[in-house]
Amino acid sequence: xxxxxxxxxxxxxxxxxxxxxxxxxxxxxxxxxxxxxxxxxxxxxxxxxxxxxxxxxxxxxxxxxxxxxxxxxxxxxxxxxxxxxxxxxxxxxxxxxxxxxxxxxxxxxxxxxxxxxxxxxxxxxxxxxxxxxxxxxxxxxxxxxxxxxxxxxxxxxxxxxxxxxxxxxxxxxxxxxxxxxxxxxxxxxxxxxxxxxxxxxxxxxxxxxxxxxxxxxxxxxxxxxxxxxxxxxxxxxxxxxxxxxxxxxxxxxxxxxxxxxxxxxxxxxxxxxxxxxxxxxxxxxxxxxxxxxxxxxxxxxxxxxxxxxxxxxxxxxxxxxxxxxxxxxxxxxxxxxxxxxxxxxxxxxxxxxxxxxxxxxxxxxxxxxxxxxxxxxxxxxxxxxxxxxxx
Amino acid sequence: xxxxxxxxxxxxxxxxxxxxxxxxxxxxxxxxxxxxxxxxxxxxxxxxxxxxxxxxxxxxxxxxxxxxxxxxxxxxxxxxxxxxxxxxxxxxxxxxxxxxxxxxxxxxxxxxxxxxxxxxxxxxxxxxxxxxxxxxxxxxxxxxxxxxxxxxxxxxxxxxxxxxxxxxxxxxxxxxxxxxxxxxxxxxxxxxxxxxxxxxxxxxxxxxxxxxxxxxxxxxxxxxxxxxxxxxxxxxxxxxxxxxxxxxxxxxxxxxxxxxxxxxxxxxxxxxxxxxxxxxxxxxxxxxxxxxxxxxxxxxxxxxxxxxxxxxxxxxxxxxxxxxxxxxxxxxxxxxxxxxxxxxxxxxxxxxxxxxxxxxxxxxxxxxxxxxxxxxxxxxxxxxxxxxxxx
Numbered sequence: 122x123x124x125x126x127x128x129x130x131x132x133x134x135x136x137x138x139x140x141x142x143x144x145x146x147x148x149x150x151x152x153x154x155x156x157x158x159x160x161x162x163x164x165x166x167x168x169x170x171x172x173x174x175x176x177x178x179x180x181x182x183x184x185x186x187x188x189x190x191x192x193x194x195x196x197x198x199x200x201x202x203x204x205x206x207x208x209x210x211x212x213x214x215x216x217x218x219x220x221x222x223x224x225x226x227x228x229x230x231x232x233x234x235x236x237x238x239x240x241x242x243x244x245x246x247x248x249x250x251x252x253x254x255x256x257x258x259x260x261x262x263x264x265x266x267x268x269x270x271x272x273x274x275x276x277x278x279x280x281x282x283x284x285x286x287x288x289x290x291x292x293x294x295x296x297x298x299x300x301x302x303x304x305x306x307x308x309x310x311x312x313x314x315x316x317x318x319x320x321x322x323x324x325x326x327x328x329x330x331x332x333x334x335x336x337x338x339x340x341x342x343x344x345x346x347x348x349x350x351x352x353x354x355x356x357x358x359x360x361x362x363x364x365x366x367x368x369x370x371x372x373x374x375x376x377x378x379x380x381x382x383x384x385x386x387x388x389x390x391x392x393x394x395x396x397x398x399x400x401x402x403x404x405x406x407x408x409x410x411x412x413x414x415x416x417x418x419x420x421x422x423x424x425x426x427x428x429x430x431x432x433x434x435x436x437x438x439x440x441x442x443x444x445x446x447x448x449x450x451x452x453x454x455x456x457x458x459x460x461x462x463x464x465x466x467x468x469x470x471x472x473x474x475x476x477x478x479x480x481x482x483x484x485x486x487x488x489x490x491x492x493x494x495x496x497x498x499x500x501x502x503x504x505x506x507x508x509x510x511x512x
Numbered sequence: 513x514x515x516x517x518x519x520x521x522x523x524x525x526x527x528x529x530x531x532x533x534x535x536x537x538x539x540x541x542x543x544x545x546x547x548x549x550x551x552x553x554x555x556x557x558x559x560x561x562x563x564x565x566x567x568x569x570x571x572x573x574x575x576x577x578x579x580x581x582x583x584x585x586x587x588x589x590x591x592x593x594x595x596x597x598x599x600x601x602x603x604x605x606x607x608x609x610x611x612x613x614x615x616x617x618x619x620x621x622x623x624x625x626x627x628x629x630x631x632x633x634x635x636x637x638x639x640x641x642x643x644x645x646x647x648x649x650x651x652x653x654x655x656x657x658x659x660x661x662x663x664x665x666x667x668x669x670x671x672x673x674x675x676x677x678x679x680x681x682x683x684x685x686x687x688x689x690x691x692x693x694x695x696x697x698x699x700x701x702x703x704x705x706x707x708x709x710x711x712x713x714x715x716x717x718x719x720x721x722x723x724x725x726x727x728x729x730x731x732x733x734x735x736x737x738x739x740x741x742x743x744x745x746x747x748x749x750x751x752x753x754x755x756x757x758x759x760x761x762x763x764x765x766x767x768x769x770x771x772x773x774x775x776x777x778x779x780x781x782x783x784x785x786x787x788x789x790x791x792x793x794x795x796x797x798x799x800x801x802x803x804x805x806x807x808x809x810x811x812x813x814x815x816x817x818x819x820x821x822x823x824x825x826x827x828x829x830x831x832x833x834x835x836x837x838x839x840x841x842x843x844x845x846x847x848x849x850x851x852x853x854x855x856x857x858x859x860x861x862x863x864x865x866x867x868x869x870x871x872x873x874x875x876x877x878x879x880x881x882x883x884x885x886x887x888x889x890x891x892x893x894x895x896x897x898x899x900x901x902x903x
Binding site for chain 2: 122123124125126127128131133134137160164165167170173174177178180181182183184185218219221225229230231232233234247250251254255256286317357358359360361362368370371373374377378380381382383384385386387388389390
């Protein structure tokens with residue numbers, strides 16, 4: 122089959138190899154602890170489920186407007202006022218099928234063939250592929266502990282060239298959990314505006330912060346694009362509902378794109394999401410956040426004791442990106458062998474870019490503290506037996 | 513804002529002007545009959561709603577595999593056996609967020625910058641925009657009554673050039689409701705294969721046929737791409753769930769794309785869709801199909817009596833694409849004025865291409881027979897008063 126150049130350039134996710142081996146082991150009766158997972162382990166919040174079933178029972182489940190339910194767009198605008206003290210007109214908010222839908226819209230709007238986009242490395246692998254999808258060129262910028270795994274305005278200036286059209290940042294970051302400070306984010310926004318370049322700020326892990334809250338890029342400019350979702354903090358992964366905030370002069374074009382690309386986000390999910398901002402639900406989510414925080418503390422502490430190096434303590438999301446160079450020079454083989462020997466599944470660094478992936482692993486803490494403790498014991502014994510050192 | 517060339521090339525849907533005027537009239541207390549609608553007027557089938565609420569109550573609403581729930585893919589494979597007598601391996605079936613998601617995957621897989629794609633004109637306007645999205649060039653091929661508003665192998669050969677990479681067809685067609693005969697479809701499939709070109713067959717209106725069933729392109733080749741959805745025949749528009757069938761050697765690449773573009777289709781919608789193929793539900797859908805058929809007969813009959821010309825009686829979907837040249841040389845102005853004077857909303861031809869759009873209107877019959885009768889009365893009186901003749 123004659124496939125497009127862009128598809129040929131898309132890497133598979135290496136974690137899929139881990140996952141498929143994990144499933145094979147489970148079929149053999151082995152107990153696998155899943156620290157490779159990218160979704161919270163909590164069920165849909167009860168009030169959200171209730172809103173969904175009430176809506177479905179009424180039976181009239183139609184296409185919504187392409188931009189989404191007006192009530193939900195207004196509820197999100199209120200969320201920006203209540204949580205961040207930022208004014209965002211609801212007309213600028215588009216409801217999308219997950220954060221993925223937001224990236225599709227923003228990239229389709231902004232990119233022409235050959236446009237370069239700066240991406241933090243390590244970072245979420247799909248960004249590169251969204252850029253490629255529309256003929257753009259992903260430009261991976263290595264970021265490390267010295268800037269707490271984030272782009273900043275100096276790195277931006279140093280890596281800029283005439284083909285660069287903009288940047289994508291994510292705070293809290295996947296895989297590092299690192300949070301950008303407000304002054305850094307502000308400087309980055311201003312530097313990009315000075316260059317008439319776009320910023321897409323991925324704020325999907327907002328709310329899942331354990332030390333200080335993440336600022337929204339919208340606090341510093343109404344020219345940025347903000348992608349967010351109900352998947353992570355709001356615990357609605359399988360529902361596929363998120364949002365994109367666009368500058369006012371982008372509304373008409375993004376609406377055209379949404380009409381063509383999605384028609385609308387799923388209606389039951391949009392109605393369900395309306396419950397997200399109810400006080401009762403927010404209390405439930407805060408409770409969950411504290412559970413995540415406890416797990417983070419536990420996991421960071423124990424991984425360090427075992428001998429992993431964590432250069433920046435993750436302040437958000439539910440991941441620890443740990444340096445495993447004391448045990449291996451090939452994190453992918455290490456991950457496969459850890460799984461094989463102990464039944465602990467983790468994600469290899471090479472899913473997150475080209476910046477020292479062979480010495481990093483991502484540990485997710487979307488499992489209970491009990492399971493996390495069991496995983497830590499297994500990992501400890503694995504490393505003590507020297508099994509991690511394979512080549 | 514610097515927007516991409518592709519977005520600048522996307523036409524807005526003119527029906528949006530009609531819709532927004534219709535809403536303004538409704539706010540003034542006017543009764544509007546909506547014959548511009550592209551979705552069935554029936555509620556979600558009860559069994560489907562039941563499956564959804566049962567699933568949501570269990571609370572574990574996670575990402576599904578990128579290709580979709582295995583049970584649903586198997587149920588669709590069984591549907592191909594039961595309904596068409598065609599064998600399709602479930603591994604070739606990808607569950608997508610509506611048919612839109614299927615087009616995204618197929619076009620992203622197949623198109624490089626500058627590739628030409630043949631499209632039937634009149635046809636569904638989003639095809640052009642999906643082609644443009646990935647740098648392709650939509651090539652509108654005028655089709656008329658002589659080929660019952662469809663591409664055929666002769667037209668294909670006559671319009672082919674070295675940049676052409678494939679074609680999209682839709683049967684039953686939106687806006688014409690025309691159904692391709694099996695021999696015509698077979699010849700088309702063979703002609704495209706002879707040219708090593710792709711065919712994307714949009715079968716979203718399958719099941720809504722009133723004279724003879726539509727063949728699936730899968731009956732003639734396992735190299736075609738078939739887009740379908742639970743939206744129309746299965747009555748699940750707002751749920752956003754559809755499917756894409758791909759050739760076996762496309763599976764890995766389409767899976768990579770799905771992982772990146774969607775993560776997965778909405779889980780509650782996928783579980784709900786499982787009910788679609790239950791005998792009790794199929795009986796309900798057959799009942800609905802007969803209601804549509806009655807409306808089609810009524811509307812075609814009366815529009816012709818009023819003086820509209822219907823060159824090919826629509827055999828499927830829920831649209832009549834009628835020639836209004838006896839009344840106007842500008843169907844868009846006619847539609848606006850019909851709405852203003854009588855409160856009947858229809859879709860102007862120019863939403864469907866460049867092939868005599870000014871002399872065509874699309875009438876949807878996704879309203880009750882009573883409302884259809886009222887609409888017909890209003891249209892009749894409007895044309896008799898000569899109000900349609902404005903310029």
